[in-house]
Amino acid sequence: MKEISVQEVQQSLKNGEKLNLLDVREVAEVQEDHIPGIINIPLGLLEFRLQELNKNTPYIIICRSGGRSGQATEFLAHHGYDATNMVGGMLAFKGKVE
Structure with a gap:
C-alpha cells in the first residue's frame, strides 16, 4: 500500500499544489473539520460510489487516524485506482481546516 505522511501533504498544500484528497470519514466527522477542497465519500459507501472517481487521477485517502483510509486505499488499489x-x-494534521 502506498503511503504519504501528514507532513508531506501539508507541505504540498502550503506550496499550492492541487491534491485530490478523498476523505472517507462519516459526514458528521467531516462537518466538524476537514481540509479545504476534499471529496467526502464515507468508507461504507465507497464501493457504491466508485463511478464518482477517475482511475487516471491519483488520490490521497484521509480519515481520522489512518485506519479507515488504509482500508479504503487497499480497496481502491484493488479496483485499479491510484x-x-x-x-x-x-x-495528526496541523494544516488549514474548515
Missing part, C-alpha cells in the same frame, strides 16, 4: 494512504489522519 490511491495513497495519509498516515496519521486528521488527528
